Structures are given as structure tokens and as C-alpha cells.
Amino acid sequence: MIKIQTPVSEDCIKKLKVGDQIEISGIIYTGRDAVLPKLAKLSQAELEKVKVDIRGGVIFHTAVSPAGIGPTSSNKLEIEGSIGPLSEKGMKIHLGKGALSIETIDILKKNNAIFTITPPVTALLTAKIISKEVALFPEEGMEALHRLEVIDLPAIVAIAHGKSIFGESGEKLDGK
């Protein structure tokens, strides 16, 4: 088990490989279909203005609701489409579930970013939250960009450095 503290360094990502079990602690962000395309469009200056720092960051593909947290399918069009732009701006770990396309595997490699997955075990994952607040887009309710402080959030490295745990035949980015 590899312990990871946010913000995540370039070196830390370089050392991680597909199949590694990790536990993430520190500040992370959450978002899914509704906010990730909006977040991906913001420039570095706009992000600084709203005090959202994604450099060395972790984005968990989940809503934050009274029911708890749990990964949604990351291969949905709006979520997978955000992985490239966010990685280019410094997001290091994308956390969700499901196989991603060859194009996304390449984009992650190019930006020294990784994709990790975790089972949808809400009762266990929700217990890892120390604090939570809405960071941006409050109008989206539970789908707003949330800032969470977590301890030992469990995951497995699924895509790193051009390799995928799902094999090399990732499907095209078609929203399926």
C-alpha cells in the first residue's frame, strides 16, 4: 500500500505503476458530468481568481450528497472529455471507475497524470471524509465542485505512463 499526500508531485506520479494500491490523504476535489466540462474551460488565471488550485491535484468523479460519495463511470463523454484539459493544467490523479479510451491513455501519459479506480463502496468511502465544502458552481447542488479533506482514500492505479490495467484496446470516446 502506497500512501499519497496531496498536492501530488511529478516525482510521485513517475514512481507509480499500474496495479499499485494507494491511499490518498489531504485536500481533493470532486466533480462529475455537470461541472467537469465547466471546470476544464477555466484558465489558470480564472482558477486562481476563484481560489481553486488544481496543480498537483486529485479529482474524484463523484457527487457529494447526503447519500455519501462513490465513483461514477469516468468513460461518460463529459467526464472523460475533461481529463485532457485538466491534466494539462496540472491535475495529477483522476479517480473514478471504468475503462478509458486509447486517446485518454495517451493524454495522461503526455501530462504525467494517472487514472485510478475505486469500488463504489459508499459506506466505506464516506467514512474517509474529514471535512467538505463547495468550492465552485454551487448551483449544481450535489454535483457542484466540492473540496474534501480525506484520509486514506483507497484506490488502485488503472492507467499510468501509457499502460492500462484494462488492456490496450480502450474504446473510442463516444459517450457510451
Place this chain on the structure above:
Amino acid sequence: MENKIIIEKVAQCLVEASTRFRNDQIEKYEEAIAKEKNPEANWVLLNILEDARVADSKKIPLCDDTGIPHVFVEFGENVSINTEVEKAVKEGVRVGLENLPGRPMAVKGNDIERIEQSAGLFTESGALLPAPIIFKSYNGKGLKVTIMMLGGGPEIRSKTFRVFHKHDSINVITQVAEWAKEVSGQLGCTPCVPAIGIGRTHYEASVLMLEAMKDGDLSKQNKYEKLVTDTVNNSEVGPLGLGGNVTALGSFIKVGQQRASGVRIACMRPGCCFDPRRATILIN
């Protein structure tokens, strides 16, 4: 039959469906853990079983996608169904969602706004309306209410389509098994439990699929259900897509009336690692 009792019992049923594994699910997971050779995959299976234990003891949701309530009301000979019964069942669903609490995912607005999700969401968990309730008579007494909570992941991968049977049932089952196998890799929340309905129309096939989920038992699998499960497991997608022997825990098939034709309509919902999230309650 007092409406107050129906409301209370239906609310309890919804919470149980959302927080508790039945024995056949626990047994299948224990079997899968013993069978699964891939250590990462085993880690996933152990986590799911532990999640079920914690969710049951704390009465909190198994999954944060608490799902859309689908309600099946079976009524015995001594019960007459009227608008009051339907109102009480709906109120029971609302109370159950508030108690759970369910994910507040009811979408506001007119037809267009709801499609676009442009008018926001209701903040109350109980604002989420159930799918149209199915009422059906049964050989028994009182009301038998089954609540199933259908998560969004499997809905993205489900399929209802025609199959040419060529006068051999295996042609239909193998085709549908291939559909389930095809989507298992993209599902994300394996091991799954595919549910299949085979009927005359798309509506009928979908209802039969739901009935398969309602009645299915993972410890009682017929040869057609085993064929679907084995086909999906041959994909070696494994838990969470990490590779391994266990991609499906089992399958449920319900066959309804058939049309005099060379075509069958099949509905396949792949399910997820918590499916079928269901509970049944008897109200006398």
C-alpha cells in the same frame, strides 16, 4: 388495511433494499472471494462485502447512486386496490428516500429543462418519484411489495432489441449473453448480475427484465442463466475491470408470452455489484 401501515412498511422496505445484502448475495461473494485468483480483484470483492456489512450495521446506503425506485405491488385475493393504496405506496417511497437518505437527484423544470438538466435539482431526497408502479395479483394474502433501486451505471449499458430465434432458444440466449459480455468491460462496477426479459414488445421485455430482478435468486440458477453467467465470465473483465475469473455473480432470466413470428424482443440490463438492490415486505 391502514394507509399509515403501508407507508411505514414501504419506507422500511426501501431502506432495507438500499442498505442490505440478502443471504444469496453474501454467499455468492464468499464463493467469489474463494475462487478469485487475482489479488487486486480479490481486494475489490472483500471491499464490497465489507461495505455491505457496514451499510447494514449503520443503515446507510451501499452505493451513493441510491438509484431510481421501481416498485412491484402484488395483491392477494382479500385485498382491493384503489387510489388510496397507490397514494400510500408513493408516500412510503418518499418517506423511505428521506430516511435513507437517498441521493437528491430529482430534476426540476419542464420537459426540455429536465432533459437538459438546466433548471437545477430538488434538494429533497424524497422528491425523486418512483418509476410507474406495477400492480399484479398473486396467490397469497395481503400486499407483497418489492422495491428495487436501479442505479445509473447499468442503465447506460442496457439494451432492448430484437433477436431472430431461428426456432432454437439457444440462439436467443447466446445473443443476449454476448450483449452482456460486450458491455461488462465498460461497466466499471463489476461483478454484475445481468437481468434479462424476453417478450413480444419492448415494453413487455422491459417489464419481464424487472420481474427477473424481482424473483431472481443467485443460489438457484438454471442452465440458461448459467450460460449467460459463464459467457460474461469468459471475458475475464473481473471485478472493477481489473481482470479475473468473476465478472458476473449470476444472471436472471424471465420469459413471457411470445409472438407468432421469427423475432423475439429481449431486454438486457447488465446490473452492477450491488444488484439486485431489492427487498420485499408483506403487509397483511
